Amino acid sequence: MIDPDARRLLWFLFAGSRGGENRIRIISLLKERPYNTNQLAEAMGLDYKAIQHHMSVLEKNNMVTKAGEKYGVLYFISPYLEHHIDAFDEVKAAIDKKTASRSGKK
Template sequence: MADPDARRLLWFLFAGSRGGENRIRIIDLLKEQPYNTNQLAEKMGLDYKAVQYHMTVLEKNNMVTKAGEKYGVLYFISNYLEHNIDAFYEVKAKIDRKARK
């Protein structure tokens, strides 16, 4: 069972703010493999600065971790998110259902 604080944080990051949809897409990509900011921007068709902003928000909230330096930095989903991944899927599913209405 997910930590209730984690669930609240996930709601805030992914449903309660304008960039939530892009942050969900970023997490979905990082679950498959690590990426750097430039690779994410290319893969998502977004501006580098926009992806950089989302990565900062996700890192500050312990959703992603990074390894490497400067342009070689690779992002991974964090152990915290890994531990609360069911809550992430739950929030994502509810957001998807709302979007389809």
């Protein structure tokens, strides 16, 4: 069963605030392997500062953890998010479905 508090936090971070779509993309990348800020910026085609901002938001909300220092910092999904990955997947699927229906896709 999905924790309602985790679900609420995930909805806020990924659907209820600006930048949620980019944060979903970041988490989706980090599920595959760790990245540093520069690698994320390159992979996503976004500005380094924008990635820094999103990583700060994700870190403050316990979605990611980091290892290393300065430019060598690697980000990973947090143990909290790993534990609640079903809730993340549910929120992502709902957002994807809503986005697809807006654009006429199914």
